[in-house]
Amino acid sequence: MSQQTLNDNYQGVWGNRIGFGKKPALLLVDFMQSYTTSSEPLYAPDVVKAVQEAEEVLNFARKQGVTVIHTNILYQAKDQLDGGMWVKKSPVMAAMVASNPATRFCPEVEPLSGELVITKNYASAFFGTSLASVLRTQDIDTIVIVGCSTSGCVRASAVDAVQHGFRTIVIRECVGDRHQAPHEANLFDIDSKYGDVVSKGEAMNYFQNITILK
Numbered sequence: 001m002s003q004q005t006l007n008d009n010y011q012g013v014w015g016n017r018i019g020f021g022k023k024p025a026l027l028l029v030d031f032m033q034s035y036t037t038s039s040e041p042l043y044a045p046d047v048v049k050a051v052q053e054a055e056e057v058l059n060f061a062r063k064q065g066v067t068v069i070h071t072n073i074l075y076q077a078k079d080q081l082d083g084g085m086w087v088k089k090s091p092v093m094a095a096m097v098a099s100n101p102a103t104r105f106c107p108e109v110e111p112l113s114g115e116l117v118i119t120k121n122y123a124s125a126f127f128g129t130s131l132a133s134v135l136r137t138q139d140i141d142t143i144v145i146v147g148c149s150t151s152g153c154v155r156a157s158a159v160d161a162v163q164h165g166f167r168t169i170v171i172r173e174c175v176g177d178r179h180q181a182p183h184e185a186n187l188f189d190i191d192s193k194y195g196d197v198v199s200k201g202e203a204m205n206y207f208q209n210i211t212i213l214k
Helices: 003-010 045-063 081-089 093-094 133-138 149-163 180-192 202-209
Strands: 024-029 065-071 114-119 141-150 168-175 196-198
Touching: 003 196, 024 045, 045 065, 045 141, 065 093, 065 133, 065 180, 081 093, 114 133, 141 149, 149 168, 149 180, 168 180, 168 202, 180 196, 180 202
Parallel strands: 024 065, 024 141, 065 114, 141 168, 168 196
Antiparallel strands: none
16 A cells, blocks of 8 residues: 555544644653663664654753653563563563663763653553653643654553643654664554654744743
């Protein structure tokens, strides 16, 4: 099926634009060295590119006073019991323990002191965490998502974001996966059904033109 045929098939059914809201947060999903270190099983070259692109967005968001939230995945139990069925389905995730140096944040986008870090055990940044409550308390209505992987934790977080009632924005250049096929397929699905996939320029222009209400 051609891309044009696919677009025609969805036109008028899916793909409505939700747009930006009044107050955003920038959510960096799992930018951990496990995805950018070539010797690690989760290594994905496109995530390396996403980190580089996201660095500029992160620095600009900080300059504009946008709330910045980071997530990571860490299992504390020696047998990763807190990973539940996900670790059984995806044993590669068992390497996400604090003693593994590759679970550190990528230095280009590591959290600053005072920025919230939410540690999660599953794909979604919302599942089993306080993220929704934090955003509501800050009157945030828009979540701008960057991170990895597109088909995994980014998609799961985007789906949960819209289900929690937030405007969901994903920056195309700032998310990555281990293969282009699932990357593009999931961006298409997110843009069609759950949020808006935008360019880095669109997101930064939005950050530049909003007035953050403290």
